[in-house]
Every structure is written in structure tokens, then in C-alpha cells.
Amino acid sequence: MSAPNCLRCLVRPTAGIPISAPLAAPIALAHAHARAAPFSTTAANARPRKETEKKTGSKDHSRGGKKLQLGKFKKDHIASKGRSPLPGERKAYRKRITLSNDNAIPVPWLTDLGPEALASAENTARVLALPEEVQDQLRAGEAFKPTQCWGMFRKPAVLVRKETVDLANRMQDAADKKQMLRLVVTGDKVAGKSMMLLQAMAHAHLNNWIVIHLPEAQELTTACTEYAPIPGTDPVQYMQPVYVLKLIQAIKRANEKVLAKTYTAQAHPELPQNIPPNTPLLKLANVAKEADGAWPVFQALWSELTAHNAARPPILFSLDGLAHAMKPSDYRSPAFDLIHSHDLALLKLFTDALGGAVKFPAGGAVLAATSRSNAPRVPSMELALAQREAEERVRQKVEGAEVPQKDPFFRGYDERVEAVLRSVQVLRVGGVDKLEARALMEYWAASGMLRATVDERAVTEKWTLAGSGVLGEMERATLLTMRV
Amino acid sequence: MVAIFGVNFNEQKLVKKALESFYALGPQTSARILAKYYIHPRAKVGTLAPKTVTALTAELSTMTIESDARRALQDNIKRLRDMGTYRGRRHAMGLPVRGQRTRNQIETAKKLNRVERRG
Numbered sequence: 001m002s003a004p005n006c007l008r009c010l011v012r013p014t015a016g017i018p019i020s021a022p023l024a025a026p027i028a029l030a031h032a033h034a035r036a037a038p039f040s041t042t043a044a045n046a047r048p049r050k051e052t053e054k055k056t057g058s059k060d061h062s063r064g065g066k067k068l069q070l071g072k073f074k075k076d077h078i079a080s081k082g083r084s085p086l087p088g089e090r091k092a093y094r095k096r097i098t099l100s101n102d103n104a105i106p107v108p109w110l111t112d113l114g115p116e117a118l119a120s121a122e123n124t125a126r127v128l129a130l131p132e133e134v135q136d137q138l139r140a141g142e143a144f145k146p147t148q149c150w151g152m153f154r155k156p157a158v159l160v161r162k163e164t165v166d167l168a169n170r171m172q173d174a175a176d177k178k179q180m181l182r183l184v185v186t187g188d189k190v191a192g193k194s195m196m197l198l199q200a201m202a203h204a205h206l207n208n209w210i211v212i213h214l215p216e217a218q219e220l221t222t223a224c225t226e227y228a229p230i231p232g233t234d235p236v237q238y239m240q241p242v243y244v245l246k247l248i249q250a251i252k253r254a255n256e257k258v259l260a261k262t263y264t265a266q267a268h269p270e271l272p273q274n275i276p277p278n279t280p281l282l283k284l285a286n287v288a289k290e291a292d293g294a295w296p297v298f299q300a301l302w303s304e305l306t307a308h309n310a311a312r313p314p315i316l317f318s319l320d321g322l323a324h325a326m327k328p329s330d331y332r333s334p335a336f337d338l339i340h341s342h343d344l345a346l347l348k349l350f351t352d353a354l355g356g357a358v359k360f361p362a363g364g365a366v367l368a369a370t371s372r373s374n375a376p377r378v379p380s381m382e383l384a385l386a387q388r389e390a391e392e393r394v395r396q397k398v399e400g401a402e403v404p405q406k407d408p409f410f411r412g413y414d415e416r417v418e419a420v421l422r423s424v425q426v427l428r429v430g431g432v433d434k435l436e437a438r439a440l441m442e443y444w445a446a447s448g449m450l451r452a453t454v455d456e457r458a459v460t461e462k463w464t465l466a467g468s469g470v471l472g473e474m475e476r477a478t479l480l481t482m483r484v
Numbered sequence: 485m486v487a488i489f490g491v492n493f494n495e496q497k498l499v500k501k502a503l504e505s506f507y508a509l510g511p512q513t514s515a516r517i518l519a520k521y522y523i524h525p526r527a528k529v530g531t532l533a534p535k536t537v538t539a540l541t542a543e544l545s546t547m548t549i550e551s552d553a554r555r556a557l558q559d560n561i562k563r564l565r566d567m568g569t570y571r572g573r574r575h576a577m578g579l580p581v582r583g584q585r586t587r588n589q590i591e592t593a594k595k596l597n598r599v600e601r602r603g
Contacts, residue, residue: 087496223524226531238522332519 097144098151099135105448106154115206118160118199119168125436127443129157130202137205140253142215143198149475153447158199159440159471163429167196168203170425171365175209175314181365182354184322184421186385187429189372190472196429197318197369204316209364210255210262210305212247214350217321218374219243221341223330230295230345237345238331244346245294248301252285258313259285265310268300275300295345302349308361315364317353322368323375325350326417342416355420380414384421389428431469434459440471441478449479486529486537489544495530499523506544507603508553517543554603561599575599 085093112131117123130138135156138144150156158164167183174181185193197213204211219225225243229236252259259282268275273287281304288297305315319325325347328338341347352358353366370385386404393401406413432440438459444450452458466473485492493502503514518525520543521536532540548556564572574581580593596602 224526226524226527228522331524332515334520334522336516336519 095146097139097146099139099144099156100150100154101152102154103448104152104154105446107157107443107446109446110155110157110443113158113202113206118164118203118206119172121165123160124162124165125160125433125439127157127159127439129155131206134202134205137211137254138198138201140250141201141211141213142250143201143213145194145215148195149479152449152479157443158195158202159432159436159443160199161192161432161436163196163427164199167200167427171200171203171316172207174365175207175363178361178363180353180356180360180363181367181425182356182423183365183367183425183427184354184385184388185367185369185427185429187370187372188467188470190470190476191429191431192471193369193371193429194320195471196427197320197367200365200367201316201318204314204365205254207314208258209314209316210251210258210312211316212251212318213254213316214247214319214346217319217324217341217347220344220347221324221327221329221331223332226291227331227344233345235343236333237343237348238339239295239345241291241294244298245288245291247346248285248288248294248298251301252282256282262304262312263310264304265307266304270296271300281305298346306358306360308359310361312361314362315360316367317350317364318367318369319350320369321371321374323370323378323381325368326378326381326420327376327414340416342420351416351420354424356423378414378417379410379412380417381421383413384418385426388421388424388426392426431463431467432471432474433469434463437463437466437469437474440474444479486532487541488529488537489541493529495528497529499527499529499532500525502529503540503544506549508549509544509547513547554601557603558599558601561601565599575601 107127110127110129113128113134117128144150144156167185170181170183185196187193201211201213214220220240220243225240227238227240230239260280262281264275264277264279264281264284267277268284271284271287272293275284275287281301284297284301284304287300288294304310305312325341327341329341329344331339331344333339342351349358350366350368353360354368370381383404383406390401390403394403438454441450441454441459441462445452445454462474462478463469465477486495487493488502489506491502491505500511500514500518503509503517504511515525517540518527521539523532523536561572561575565576566572571581575597576599578594578597579586580590581597584590584593
């Protein structure tokens with residue numbers, strides 16, 4: 001991976017400074033040599049040992065030759081390596097997100113995304129930059145991932161693909177008709193599924209939607225955040241107060257402007273702070289200060305966002321790593337049974353929305369992306385997605401299209417998952433075509449990250465190396481190999 | 485520092501590990517206690533609400549752990565000895581109980597097998 005600072009400074013000289021081999025030289029000559037050079041780059045150890053030194057060595061009682069050294073590798077022998085990292089420091093370093101690289105060349109022809117940019121087909125196969133404001137919003141919503149190559153370029157930019165335009169258009173259509181787009185983005189490893197979500201979020205932010213993003217479903221289901229039962233629910237549902245507080249703060253930071261212009265429709269007497277009707281939702285979100293009271297605030301916020309008797313902007317609700325949200329979680333109930341992910345209240349909101357049980361007043365989209373690198377096996381989800389895709393092919397009368405059926409001898413299917421995914425749309429993200437690959441490589445070359453002529457041959461080579469244009473593989477083949 | 489069942493624990497310590505530090509409380513029991521009080525397995529002692537800490541202490545005080553568990557063990561050995569069984573006698577003599585040879589390698593038995601066994 002190429003570093004943000006200049007690599008040439010770090011390159012070590014391959015041919016070292018020539019060291020004359022003084023040990024074999026006559027002593028007198030060596031002495032003369034040492035005296036003649038007041039300044040020398042030769043290491044002190046390379047100096048020839050004097051006869052006297054050898055003699056003093058033989059005078060004391062230590063035996064010459066090879067000695068047994070005990071405890072050579074013990075801990076105290078190793079010099080202290082300085083300050084050890086503070087708790088959480090290493091993780092913060094691992095998860096840091098760098099969005100710009102001052103050493104990259106600014107690309108003069110790079111234009112910022114406009115509100116309609118992602119939905120217009122003429123932008124296909126163009127690289128467009130994310131405006132500053134959207135960058136901040138996406139960062140607040142944790143849309144960027146540390147594995148993506150943002151830190152190599154002057155400013156974050158995205159490639160507009162055919163799928164992007166398709167998705168943005170579907171979102172826009174749904175919002176225009178005040179309907180909900182319920183869609184699952186799926187595809188091969190490193191094909192750009194999370195990036196598709198990011199583009200959808202950017203589109204939503206640019207068009208003043210409210211964006212709620214759950215960056216990793218596994219944070220909710222692998223039993224690493226606090227949980228508590230919600231009183232008065234049957235079957236029992238569980239809230240995750242610490243996560244919800246974090247989420248409310250992320251929503252607040254990402255959607256500050258829109259929330260300030262959206263007003264509450266009803267009073268919320270259950271909250272600690274008095275929220276009369278016609279208060280900005282931003283103020284409602286600000287009520288959540290501690291994890292203890294976060295869930296009621298989130299519920300109030302959700303009921304306001306989905307209130308049908310008031311003016312509401314469209315909403316984008318998205319989640320990455322869907323498989324984790326479609327299986328029993330690692331949490332346990334007091335009876336020591338595993339709690340199903342859909343019994344966790346926050347994920348229940350999402351799955352209800354994805355399944356079509358909740359309607360947003362001004363329409364919007366519920367998007368989920370699957371993951372291929374960190375995903376437990378969920379046979380029901382895999383089957384349901386395959387079925388939805390096949391049904392689409394059957395609808396388009398593709399020859400030989402056949403809807404896969406359940407294996408009658410397999411018991412691992414989950415009805416709740418099937419119910420959620422019964423009527424979703426599926427967007428498969430595959431490799432890019434050569435035109436898009438070329439646009440991307442030209443952008444890389446213009447940023448100085450690709451030192452090669454971008455011609456037909458180079459594009460075809462990388463495109464083929466990347467398994468017919470799988471974007472992550474193209475990055476690996478082109479950017480992440482160090483050929484300076 | 486948070487006191488659970490009279491023992492002070494560092495706030496950074498995992499609740500699961502803190503529970504398992506008590507004699508006769510293992511992974512199975514600790515997992516069940518955690519589930520009973522809605523504590524996730526990676527929770528640290530410092531994040532527990534005071535109410536939960538008192539509830540944990542109350543829960544632990546109803547269980548046979550620490551000195552109670554040790555006493556139960558000693559009672560079992562004593563019962564064997566009082567009945568005059570072979571196992572009881574071997575415990576009293578500090579020798580292997582289950583038919584091992586005693587010519588050598590009985591240090592563990594000498595250390596552990598007593599009527600007043602440590603635990």
C-alpha cells in the first residue's frame with residue numbers, strides 16, 4: 001500500500017557505503033588509515049582490535065572462545081521498547097479513517113456531486129467527488145470503512161456505476177411516489193456493496209433525506225454491547241441503550257440541518273425533558289444524554305419520523321452486514337436461550353421496515369448490504385435472496401430461469417427471516433465494465449497513484465486480473481501493490 | 485474498585501472473570517448468572533449498575549461457593565473416613581485414592597489428599 005508521505009524518503013540505499021575490511025589488513029596500515037580519516041562513516045565496531053585489548057582479555061580468568069549464555073532471551077534482556085499503547089489506542093489506530101492525502105495530486109477535472117448527479121445516466125462511468133458537507137455527514141454516519149482506499153487520494157471521490165444510477169433512480173422514484181424502496185444489495189467479495197450503500201447515503205444527504213445507518217449489524221448481535229429487556233413487551237424485546245445512544249448522536253450529527261427543519265407532531269410526556277408539539281426534532285434528539293434514557297428518546301424520535309400527519313422528509317434506513325441481523329444473536333435470555341436478532345428492538349425496527357410492515361410518511365428507502373468476508377451462514381437469507389433474483393429473471397422472461405426451492409431435508413431454515421425477505425428487491429453488484437474501469441484508472445493515474453499509461457491494454461489487463469472488473473480486486477492489482 | 489460478594493474488583497475486569505474467580509463457580513454457572521441479570525459476556529465490572537452489583541452479591545450469597553463449597557468437599561472426605569472406607573483411609577494417610585502406584589510420583593496426592601483438604 002502506498003504511504004501518504006513520500007516513499008522515496010523511506011527508501012534505503014541498496015548498495016551500502018563501502019567498508020574497507022580492516023581485520024585482514026596489517027595493523028600499522030590500519031592505524032594509519034584510522035588516523036588519516038578524522039571523519040569516517042565506518043562503524044566503530046569495524047575498527048581493528050588492538051593487540052593490547054586482546055591481551056587484557058586473556059589476563060582475567062574468563063575463558064576465551066564460545067561461552068554458554070543463559071537467559072539470553074529472557075524479558076529483562078530485551079531493552080524496553082518505550083511507552084506501551086494506552087487502552088483503546090491500538091484499536092483507534094486500526095479503525096481510523098483518513099479521507100485525504102496531501103501528497104496525492106489534485107485532479108483538476110474532478111467535480112463535486114450535485115443532488116441529481118448520482119441519478120443521471122450521463123454520469124455513468126465518471127468519477128465524482130463528495131462535497132465537504134456530505135463527507136462530514138457520511139463520516140458521522142460511519143459510512144466510510146477503514147478497509148476502503150480513501151486515504152490515498154486528495155479528496156474522497158466515487159465512481160458512478162450503472163448500478164449506482166439504477167439504485168439512485170429507484171430511490172428517487174420511491175420518494176416521488178411516497179413509497180418505500182426495500183432493497184438488498186448483494187454481490188461477490190469486494191465488489192462494492194458497502195460502497196453502493198455509501199453512494200445511496202450520499203444521494204440521500206444531497207437530497208435532504210434523513211439518513212439512519214447501522215454501520216455493522218454484528219455490533220448489535222454479537223453480544224458486545226449492553227442489553228436490557230423492554231418492560232411491557234410480549235414476546236420480550238430487548239433494547240441496547242449504549243448502542244442506541246451512539247446511534248442517536250450519529251443521526252443528530254449527520255442530519256443536523258434536516259432535523260432542525262422538521263418539527264414534532266405530538267407531545268412526549270414520557271421523556272424527562274418537556275417536548276411540546278412543534279419542537280424541532282433536533283431538540284428531541286438532544287434529550288438523549290445518557291444511555292439510561294436513550295431508548296425512550298429513540299422510540300419518540302422514530303414515532304415522530306414515521307408520524308403520518310406531519311410534513312416529513314424521505315428517510316433512508318440502511319444496514320451493512322445483513323447476515324448478522326438474520327440469525328439468532330449471541331445474547332441470552334434469563335432462561336439461557338439465545339435471543340433471536342429480530343427480538344432486539346432496534347433490529348426489529350429495521351427488519352419491520354425491510355419487510356414492509358412500517359411505512360415512512362414521505363417514502364424513502366430501506367437498504368441492506370450483505371457481506372462476504374464477515375458473514376455467518378444463514379441458509380434462509382441466501383435462499384430468499386436467490387429466490388428474489390430468480391423471480392425477477394422469470395418476470396423478465398429470461399430463458400432457463402428457475403426459482404430455487406427449499407431443501408425438504410434441511411431443518412436450518414428460519415421462518416422469521418423468510419418473512420422479512422419475502423418481498424424485497426435484490427440488486428446484485430458485480431464487476432464494472434471496461435468503460436467504468438477506464439474512468440477509474442484515469443482518476444487513479446491523475447491522482448498520481450497509478451504510474452502507468454492508461455490505455456486499452458492496461459485497462460484490459462487490470463480488468464481481467466480483477467476477475468472481470470471486481471472493483472476491490474482492481475484496487476488490489478493496481479493500487480495496493482507497491483510499484484513506485 | 486467494585487465490591488462483589490465482599491471482594492474488590494478492578495473496574496476493567498470482565499464480569500465473567502470476576503465471577504469465575506470464586507471457588508466452585510465455573511464457566512457454565514457464570515454464563516447463566518450473566519444471562520439472568522442481562523449482562524453481556526464482554527461487560528466489564530465498571531459498567532455494572534449499582535443495582536446489578538447488589539443483585540449479583542445477593543445471588544452469590546445464595547450459592548454454595550467459596551468456603552461453603554470447600555466445607556462440603558471436606559465433609560464428603562470426612563464422611564468417607566468416618567465410614568472407614570478405603571478412600572477415606574487413603575485420604576487420611578495422604579496417599580493416592582484411586583489405585584495409583586505409590587512407589588513414586590505421588591507428590592500431588594501427598595499435597596492434596598487430606599481430611600482437611602484445601603479445595
